Amino acid sequence: xxxxxxxxxxxxxxxxxxxxxxxxxxxxxxxxxxxxxxxxxxxxxxxxxxxxxxxxxxxxxxxxxxxxxxxxxxxxxxxxxxxxxxxxxxxxxxxxxxxxxxxxxxxxxxxxxxxxxxxxxxxxxxxxxxxxxxxxxxxxxxxxxxxxxxxxxxxxxxxxxxxxxxxxxxxx
Numbered sequence: 001x002x003x004x005x006x007x008x009x010x011x012x013x014x015x016x017x018x019x020x021x022x023x024x025x026x027x028x029x030x031x032x033x034x035x036x037x038x039x040x041x042x043x044x045x046x047x048x049x050x051x052x053x054x055x056x057x058x059x060x061x062x063x064x065x066x067x068x069x070x071x072x073x074x075x076x077x078x079x080x081x082x083x084x085x086x087x088x089x090x091x092x093x094x095x096x097x098x099x100x101x102x103x104x105x106x107x108x109x110x111x112x113x114x115x116x117x118x119x120x121x122x123x124x125x126x127x128x129x130x131x132x133x134x135x136x137x138x139x140x141x142x143x144x145x146x147x148x149x150x151x152x153x154x155x156x157x158x159x160x161x162x163x164x165x166x167x168x169x170x171x172x
Contacts, residue, residue: 001068002023002024002066002067002068002071003066003067003068003069003070003071003086003087003088003093004023004066004071004086004093004106005023005024006088007088007092007093007106008106008108011106011107011108012108014108014111015108015111015113016111016112016140016141017141018141018144018145018146018169019111019112019113019139019140019141019146021169021171022064022139022146022169023064023066023071024066025066025171026063026064026065026066026171027062027063027064027066027169027170027171028061028062028063028064028169028170028171029060029061029062029064029146029167029168029169029170030059030060030061030062030167030168030170031059031060031145031146031165031166031167031168032057032058032059032060032165032166033057033058033060033077033163033164033165033167034055034056034057034058034163034164034165035052035053035054035055035058035077035161035162035163036054036159036161036162036163037051037054037159037160037161038153038157038158038159038160038161039157039158039159041157042154042157042158042159042160042161045154045157045160046160046161049097049098049099049100050082050098051082051160051161052075052077052080052082052161052163053077053078053080055077055078058077058078059077059078060075060076060077060078060163060165060167061075061076062074062075062076062167069087069088070085070086070087071085071086071087071093072084072085072086073085073086077163082097083097084096084097089103091105092104092105092118093105093106099122099123100120100121100122101120101121101122101124102117102120102133102135103117103118103119103120103121104116104117104118104135105118111140111141112138112139112140113138113139113140114137114138115135115137115138116135117132117133117134117135119132120132120133130155131154131155132155133152133153133154133160134152134153134154134155135150135151135152136149136150136151136153137149137150137151142166145166145167145168146166146167146168146169147164147165147166147167148164148165148167149162149163149164150162150163150164
């Protein structure tokens with residue numbers, strides 16, 4: 001059993017079959033996505049955090065490795081690499097992306113995987129809730145495609161980044 005399955009527990013069985021497959025073993029997801037940033041200050045912050053550049057039809061390749069103690073996702077948006085590692089920490093699945101840590105609880109609603117952000121930290125310092133990012137993210141299956149969307153908003157700034165698309169799954 002991998003870290004993702006452990007975190008979801010009984011809810012794992014409620015996921016759409018393709019979403020289950022996308023979180024088992026070594027996988028690759030490929031397809032075209034859009035990436036959008038917010039205002040000029042958000043664009044600057046996105047660059048500092050090394051988030052992917054904007055584009056309406058970027059090729060995204062995701063290599064996922066689901067192991068007992070962690071889940072690693074290596075994403076490449078038209079050559080721009082973004083990696084993260086998810087580990088179990090008590091009741092949370094914690095995503096590490098460079099200096100940022102996102103403490104999440106995952107849920108399943110009608111076969112759709114939902115990410116719920118509980119807290120965030122930057123360079124090891126917990127961000128007070130009033131300044132913390134807001135996350136809206138899901139994964140689902142639509143007509144045999146893996147469909148996902150991610151949006152991160154920051155207080156005052158508004159949208160930092162959003163990206164979404166339809167991907168095809170292959171196992172490695």
